[in-house]
Structure formats: C-alpha cells, structure tokens
Amino acid sequence: MKATEVVDAVVRKLGDSVLAVKRPEGLPRRAYVDVKAEDIVAVSRTMFADFHGRLATVSGVDVRDGAEILYHWCIERHTLDPPAEGEPPCVVVTVRALAPYPDLVIDSIVCVTEAANWIEREIHDLLGVSFTDHPDMRRLILADDWPEGVYPLRRDFDVAAFRRKEYGDE
Amino acid sequence: MARRTLLPIGPFHPLQEEPEHFQLYVDGETIVDMDVRISYNHRGIEKLSESKTFDQVPFLVERVCGICSASHPMAYICAVEDIAGVQAPLRSEYLRTIVLELERIHSHLLWAGLAGHFIGYNTVFMWAWKYREPVMDILEYLTGSRVEYANAKIGGSRRDMDDELAGRVRKDLDEIEKGTYLLTKAVLDDPVLAARLKGACTISYEQAVNFGMTGPSVRASGVPIDVRHDDPYCVYDQVDWEVITTPNGDVFDKVVVRLLETFESIKIVRQCLDQMPEGEIDAKVQEVPPGEAVGHVEAPRGETFHYVRSDGGNGPARHKIRAPSYVNVPSFKASSIGQPVADVTIAMAALDPCYSCTERMVVAVDADSGKPRYGWNDLVRLSQEKTRRLMKKVYPTH
Numbered sequence: 088m089k090a091t092e093v094v095d096a097v098v099r100k101l102g103d104s105v106l107a108v109k110r111p112e113g114l115p116r117r118a119y120v121d122v123k124a125e126d127i128v129a130v131s132r133t134m135f136a137d138f139h140g141r142l143a144t145v146s147g148v149d150v151r152d153g154a155e156i157l158y159h160w161c162i163e164r165h166t167l168d169p170p171a172e173g174e175p176p177c178v179v180v181t182v183r184a185l186a187p188y189p190d191l192v193i194d195s196i197v198c199v200t201e202a203a204n205w206i207e208r209e210i211h212d213l214l215g216v217s218f219t220d221h222p223d224m225r226r227l228i229l230a231d232d233w234p235e236g237v238y239p240l241r242r243d244f245d246v247a248a249f250r251r252k253e254y255g256d257e
Numbered sequence: 258m259a260r261r262t263l264l265p266i267g268p269f270h271p272l273q274e275e276p277e278h279f280q281l282y283v284d285g286e287t288i289v290d291m292d293v294r295i296s297y298n299h300r301g302i303e304k305l306s307e308s309k310t311f312d313q314v315p316f317l318v319e320r321v322c323g324i325c326s327a328s329h330p331m332a333y334i335c336a337v338e339d340i341a342g343v344q345a346p347l348r349s350e351y352l353r354t355i356v357l358e359l360e361r362i363h364s365h366l367l368w369a370g371l372a373g374h375f376i377g378y379n380t381v382f383m384w385a386w387k388y389r390e391p392v393m394d395i396l397e398y399l400t401g402s403r404v405e406y407a408n409a410k411i412g413g414s415r416r417d418m419d420d421e422l423a424g425r426v427r428k429d430l431d432e433i434e435k436g437t438y439l440l441t442k443a444v445l446d447d448p449v450l451a452a453r454l455k456g457a458c459t460i461s462y463e464q465a466v467n468f469g470m471t472g473p474s475v476r477a478s479g480v481p482i483d484v485r486h487d488d489p490y491c492v493y494d495q496v497d498w499e500v501i502t503t504p505n506g507d508v509f510d511k512v513v514v515r516l517l518e519t520f521e522s523i524k525i526v527r528q529c530l531d532q533m534p535e536g537e538i539d540a541k542v543q544e545v546p547p548g549e550a551v552g553h554v555e556a557p558r559g560e561t562f563h564y565v566r567s568d569g570g571n572g573p574a575r576h577k578i579r580a581p582s583y584v585n586v587p588s589f590k591a592s593s594i595g596q597p598v599a600d601v602t603i604a605m606a607a608l609d610p611c612y613s614c615t616e617r618m619v620v621a622v623d624a625d626s627g628k629p630r631y632g633w634n635d636l637v638r639l640s641q642e643k644t645r646r647l648m649k650k651v652y653p654t655h
Contacts, residue, residue, distance in 0.1 A: 111339065111548075111550070112342075114339060116488060117339070117550070117551065119549070139466075141466070141469050141471075142469050143469070143553065143560065143584075144562050144564075144577065144579035144584075146564045146575070148566060148575045159551055159564065161488075161553070163482050163487040164480070164481075164482065175489050175494065176487050177484070177487035179488070179551050179553070181551065200469060201468050202468055204587060206583075227295065228296045229296070230296075239301070239304055240303070240304060246304070
C-alpha cells in the first residue's frame with residue numbers, strides 16, 4: 088500500500104468521526120486528521136489495532152478555544168498489505184482533538200495503549216487537561232510543592248511573575 | 258507468610274548517577290511490583306524553546322542530551338524544513354548522516370562498556386571505551402567538538418570536509434572496526450555472559466508494541482522498526498545497510514542488536530564518504546511561514562520525535578520534544594516484575610536509559626530522605642556477585 092493510500096484508508100475507516108483532513112503538499116507520508124473529541128477512544132483503537140499504529144507521543148497546544156491534543160501515530164508495520172519494494176513504510180498520521188475551555192476534559196486512551204500513560208500525565212501537569220478514566224493521574228513532571236492550578240505551558244503563564252511570587256525574585 | 262518490602266532506588270539513581278526514583282516492591286529477592294518517579298531535573302526546554310528564534314533552537318535542543326546531540330537538532334530541523342518547504346543541498350545531507358552515524362557508534366560503545374561494568378566485566382568496559390575514543394576524535398576534527406557538534410542548521414550544514422579529512426576518517430574507521438569486532442566476538446562467545454544475560458528480563462513483542470518502545474530495545478524484541486529505514490531522512494535511502502533485529506527480547510539480545518548496529522553504522526559512514534557529491538552545503542533559508550510539522554529521527558537509543566508549530570513569527574509557537582527514553586523507561590514494569598533484584602541493574606541498563614531524555618524542567622530535589630537506601634556500591638556488588646557465582650559454575654576449577 089502506498090503512503091497516500093494508507094492515509095485514504097485511515098480517513099475512510101474513521102468515517103463520521105473525521106471533521107477535517109490536512110495533507111501537507113509534497114509530504115505524502117504526513118497527514119493531520121481532526122476528529123470529534125468524544126470519539127477519541129474509538130479512533131485511537133482503530134489506529135492502534137487496525138492500522139498497527141505506534142503512538143509516538145501526544146502534544147498538547149494551548150489555543151484560543153481550549154487545548155488541542157495531537158496524537159502522533161506512526162504507522163510502519165503493515166502486516167497485510169506491505170508497501171512496494173523500496174517504498175518507505177512509515178506514515179505519520181496526527182489525530183487532532185480539541186478539549187474545550189473551561190473544563191479541558193477528554194477521554195484517556197491508556198485503555199488502548201500503555202504508551203499514552205506518561206504523556207497524558209505530563210499534559211495534565213503542564214496544560215491542566217483532565218483525562219477521564221486515566222488509571223493513575225498523579226503528578227509526573229511538576230514538583231510536589233508546585234502550586235495547584237498553575238500550568239506552565241499555557242499561553243497566559245508568565246514566567247517572570249511566577250518567579251516573583253514563588254521565589255521572591257526582583 | 259510472605260512479606261512485601263518496599264525497596265527504594267533513588268531519587269538520585271545510584272547506578273546511572275542521574276535523578277530518577279524507582280520504588281521496587283519485593284517479596285524476598287523477587288520483584289512483585291514497581292513504580293517509577295521522574296522529573297527531579299526537568300529543565301523546561303519546551304517552554305524555553307518558545308522564547309528562542311528558529312535558528313537558535315538547534316543549539317538549545319542539542320543540549321537535551323549530550324550523547325544524542327546530533328539527533329535532537331536533526332529531528333527539529335526536519336520539522337522546520339518541512340514547514341518552510343526547504344530541501345537542504347545533497348552534500349550537506351551526507352555530512353549530516355556521517356555525524357549522526359558516528360554518534361550512534363560512540364553511544365553504542367559507551368553503553369557496551371557501562372553494561373559490562375554493571376555485571377562485573379571491567380575488561381569489557383576498558384575495551385569498549387578504548388575503541389570509542391577515536392570516534393570522539395573524529396567527531397572533534399569534523400565538527401570542532403566532542404559533544405554538541407552544532408554541525409546541522411536549518412537548510413544545511415555549518416562545516417564542510419575536504420578529501421584529507423575524509424581519508425583520515427576512513428583510516429580511523431578501520432581501527433574502530435577492528436577493535437569493535439574483537440569486542441563483539443569476545444562478548445558473544447563468552448559462556449558466562451550467555452548464562453547471565455540470556456532469558457534475563459525479557460520483553461515480549463506484544464509488550465514492546467503496547468509500550469510504544471523504540472530503538473535497539475524494541476528491535477531486540479523482534480519488532481522491525483527503525484526510522485532510518487521506515488521514514489528515511491538525510492541520505493539513509495541512498496546507502497546500503499540493514500535493520501538489525503533479534504527474536505528473544507532478553508538482555509543478551511539487546512547487547513547483540515547494539516553491537517551489530519555499530520558495524521552497520523560504520524558501513525553507512527564509509528558509503529557516505531565514497532558517494533558524497535561536491536557542491537553547496539547551505540540552502541540559506543530566509544523565513545519560516547506559519548504551519549506545523551513533525552520530524553523524527555532514529556537516535557542511538559530510539560526514535561526522537563519533535564512537533565513544531567509556527568505562527569509566522571521568529572520562533573516556534575509550540576515545540577514538543579519526545580526523547581526515546583520517555584517511552585522506553587516505562588517498560589521496566591514489563592521487564593522487571595518477577596525478576597530477582599540482582600537482575601534489575603542490568604534490566605535497567607539494557608534499555609540504555611537516559612534521564613536527560615526523560616526530563617525537561619527544573620524542580621526542587623527532595624533533600625528530606627535520610628533513610629538508608631540501596632546505594633551504587635550495593636547494587637553493583639549484587640550484580641557482580643551473581644556473575645561470579647555463574648563464573649564458578651562455568652569454570653569450576655578457576
């Protein structure tokens with residue numbers, strides 16, 4: 088299967104969950120698929136089980152309406168329909184869902200792959216997104232004495248003001 | 258009645274000499290459960306990256322890790338070049354590949370040496386580091402620095418190489434290959450090492466896939482993934498080399514994969530030197546338009562993954578970095594449970610974990626832990642004693 092056909096198959100299989108598809112020009116092995124946030128577990132299961140995707144990581148981005156959660160799936164093990172000889176097999180499909188303000192809630196996908204465990208905890212720490220049904224939502228990145236409700240990767244986080252308040256910096 | 262005991266290793270890891278905290282729940286000598294706590298030394302690199310310009314960021318991300326200091330900037334540069342729609346000149350792609358592969362050779366040899374020391378084979382440690390030193394020398398005369406080479410930039414490379422230097426690299430590579438061959442043969446033929454490492458702390462194919470592991474650690478479990486082959490960057494699709502995999506997933510296989518990969522890397526560097534065309538080494542990128550892209554690169558320890566978003570400004574609006582140990586370290590849970598404490602040392606070392614890989618922000622270190630712990634000496638002693646017991650079995654007259 089060619090890279091472009093893999094992306095076609097993913098979009099077809101995800102069906103009604105898909106909101107938009109972006110395929111960068113000249114980069115056949117990259118695609119960005121926006122999906123409905125409420126379908127994220129089903130979508131992730133399709134990516135992991137049907138397409139043998141490997142969850143490389145998840146990026147959280149603070150945007151105006153909420154937190155964009157980007158699940159980067161590397162599809163590289165094609166068990167049924169391998170690419171032609173000499174054609175590189177890996178396609179990176181980034182599945183994008185929005186966890187809207189003010190609650191920033193989205194379902195956890197640890198039930199699909201263990202690879203999501205640490206990174207969901209990290210995004211919870213740094214962006215304040217809550218992942219429903221995560222098995223272990225303890226802090227991972229921030230220190231135990233870091234104040235509650237302060238999220239360093241948010242757009243409105245002011246490093247200088249934070250240092251003044253917490254450490255008495257001039 | 259069996260009693261469960263909590264055995265804390267950390268917060269300053271006694272073996273790797275880096276901040277990481279493993280809590281092992283042991284029943285006698287057997288590990289029944291474990292928890293990992295990280296981020297005692299998170300440096301805030303992702304946040305810092307948002308305040309830098311696009312061409313400053315490679316200097317920042319090569320400091321994510323001193324050993325993968327070519328791979329991190331390369332992944333970032335791949336992403337930014339995708340956003341800008343730039344193709345670096347072919348000659349610079351060859352120069353980049355040479356440095357990336359030299360980095361892999363030195364990292365694998367460094368690991369082989371440390372792993373040897375952990376199980377009481379200090380000769381392996383001496384040998385491996387002896388043959389690693391010329392690699393560092395090559396990196397120094399090619400890029401100007403033993404670590405943090407800063408050779409790759411957005412749109413090209415900084416430093417070219419002339420025929421005289423290329424000849425010098427060829428000569429040094431011959432020596433490195435000879436030494437590594439000796440080392441590899443000695444390690445693979447050793448009956449004690451086989452007894453100690455075969456079947457130790459196995460990670461199955463399914464577990465490896467579920468944890469999303471990458472690099473030599475996953476290839477040792479028979480999963481044939483390697484970014485260089487699967488999604489080629491630089492000139493990996495123009496040289497002839499093989500993805501090394503082994504079927505068993507135990508510690509011995511992880512040794513085999515790393516040692517054999519070293520020879521593939523030497524092969525790649527030689528071909529690059531032969532095939533490298535003349536020409537420009539810099540595409541001179543003027544601006545980076547708004548957009549987003551992912552870049553991933555096969556670092557010595559596994560895939561390093563960067564996501565960059567540009568809003569048309571001078572620097573990244575968001576830059577996510579995921580280093581390989583971040584997905585490899587959680588698999589300790591799969592490899593350690595059910596194993597004796599003496600094997601934990603080598604199970605942890607087998608992944609070649611890198612804590613600077615796992616941490617990216619500064620926090621206070623817990624200074625309030627006065628309780629006695631298993632320290633560096635105790636862990637190394639446990640592991641080395643086990644090897645000695647095996648030695649007595651294999652060579653009873655020794």
